[in-house]
Amino acid sequence: MKRHKLLPLTETMHYILLALRRPLHGYAIMQEVETVSNGEVRIAAGTLYGAIENLLKYNWIILVPSDDPRRKVYRITDEGLEILEIEKRRFVHILSLYEGGFNDDKV
Amino acid sequence: MMIKFKVFSNAHKEEQWLNKMLQNGWQLKSVNAFNVYSFEKTSNKEQILRLDCQSFASEQKFQQYKALYEEFGWVHLGGSRLSTLQYWLNSNSIDDLLFSDQFSEKHYLHRLRKIYGVYACFSLFITFCLFQNSAHFLTIKDAYYTPGLWDKNGFDFLGAFLFETPLAITRFGSPWLMLIFGLVSINMYFKYKREIDKSV
Numbered sequence: 659m660k661r662h663k664l665l666p667l668t669e670t671m672h673y674i675l676l677a678l679r680r681p682l683h684g685y686a687i688m689q690e691v692e693t694v695s696n697g698e699v700r701i702a703a704g705t706l707y708g709a710i711e712n713l714l715k716y717n718w719i720i721l722v723p724s725d726d727p728r729r730k731v732y733r734i735t736d737e738g739l740e741i742l743e744i745e746k747r748r749f750v751h752i753l754s755l756y757e758g759g760f761n762d763d764k765v
Numbered sequence: 766m767m768i769k770f771k772v773f774s775n776a777h778k779e780e781q782w783l784n785k786m787l788q789n790g791w792q793l794k795s796v797n798a799f800n801v802y803s804f805e806k807t808s809n810k811e812q813i814l815r816l817d818c819q820s821f822a823s824e825q826k827f828q829q830y831k832a833l834y835e836e837f838g839w840v841h842l843g844g845s846r847l848s849t850l851q852y853w854l855n856s857n858s859i860d861d862l863l864f865s866d867q868f869s870e871k872h873y874l875h876r877l878r879k880i881y882g883v884y885a886c887f888s889l890f891i892t893f894c895l896f897q898n899s900a901h902f903l904t905i906k907d908a909y910y911t912p913g914l915w916d917k918n919g920f921d922f923l924g925a926f927l928f929e930t931p932l933a934i935t936r937f938g939s940p941w942l943m944l945i946f947g948l949v950s951i952n953m954y955f956k957y958k959r960e961i962d963k964s965v
Contacts, residue, residue, distance in 0.1 A: 668868045685836035703837040703853075704817055704863035707830060708872055728832040 664716065667745055670701055674709050674719075675742055681722045681733040684710065713738070767791060767804040774949045775956075776816050776850060776877055783814045783852075796843035796852055813861045814842075817851040818876040839863075849880050871964055878957035885950035888943045895940035902940045908933035 664671065673691040682690060687710075688701045701709075710732065713719040718738035722731040734742075773779040783793055783802075792807035793814060821827040827846040834841065834853060837860055844851035855861060864870040896902065906915075911929045914922070 668866055670866045670868065684833045688837070700860075700865060702860060702862050702865035702869075703834045703839055704873065705865045705869035706837075707833055708864075708869045728828060729836075730829055 662716075662741070664712065665741070665744065666748065667741070669699060670705055671709055671713070672745065673699055674701070674706070674713065675734060675738055678719050678732055678734040678738070681731050683724070683726075683729045683731045687732075766794075766806075769802045769804065770800060771802065772800050774953055776818065779850075780814065780816045783816075787812055787814060793842050793852065793854065798845070798848060809856060812854055812856045815839075815853045815855070815861075815863045817844075817853060817863055818849055818873060818880060819851055820849045821846050834863075867964065871961060874957050874961045874964070878954055878961065881950045881953040881957065885947050885954055888947035888950060892940055892943040892947055895943060902937055905933060905937045908936040 667675070673695060674687055677687050677690040677694070684706060688706055692700050710719070714721070714732075716737070717735055718741055719732045720735050722733050724731040771782070773782070786793065786804060787807070788810055790806055790808065790810070791804040792809075792812065794803040794805045796802045819830060821830065824846060831841050837855075838857050839853040839855050839860075842852040842854050853863065864873055909915075909926075909929050910932070911925050914925055914929065917925060
């Protein structure tokens with residue numbers, strides 16, 4: 659199977675998808691990501707906007723109806739969760755290589 | 766209050782110029798589609814101005830875009846739904862960039878490149894049509910339409926001449942201007958392309 663063109667995810671995309679496992683509006687996504695990354699990742703406005711547009715385009719996240727028409731709330735879709743699952747497998751694999759996987763297998 | 770007219774072929778240079786004006790104490794107030802910039806005196810030199818390149822399919826999308834940036838503390842100074850360039854000012858010095866990763870920075874360059882590609886195709890097409898359909902671009906005298914103008918004398922001539930001159934200059938100059946605009950756009954297109962290739 660051919661890998662999706664957005665894979666592997668950029669750090670920004672990754673954090674956004676993880677954050678959107680619960681519904682959040684734009685600015686709250688940035689705050690959440692900043693908190694969980696221990697202040698390491700601070701997403702700028704344009705980057706967040708572009709990432710949201712991209713994720714919406716591939717239907718990895720969707721708009722959640724909300725009262726405030728200017729403040730849009732998003733959450734992850736099943737397709738988005740699948741992408742996270744793919745990425746998780748990739749990370750687990752790389753992690754296993756970190757932890758001596760190279761030595762045990764035939765090179 | 767200061768008003769300036771300036772044409773840029775490059776969004777990066779435009780951004781630099783606007784930030785230099787800011788350092789000199791002149792903050793952009795607004796800018797219109799004809800590149801007329803209005804500035805206001807400011808003592809806050811900590812601010813920073815950034816350009817984004819976006820246009821929107823609907824007014825609603827445009828409002829959403831603005832709402833998101835405003836939450837980050839950016840103030841929209843110029844640009845409309847279809848204007849492509851959007852002007853943003855930030856007064857908190859933490860978020861001084863619109864793009865925080867390489868992926869999105871590159872996409873910004875892609876959008877700029879696309880715009881110049883469209884400008885180039887459009888203006889070269891118009892240039893072609895103008896050169897094809899008119900014969901006034903070689904001698905400016907042919908661009909004067911007034912019948913018997915060159916046989917007139919004195920005030921009669923002067924009046925008709927002055928009346929027709931702006932029209933003649935438009936007829937004579939527009940294909941050349943379009944051509945220049947088209948060539949500048951092509952140049953910018955490839956400049957952004959090189960910048961994108963370099964950033965891979």
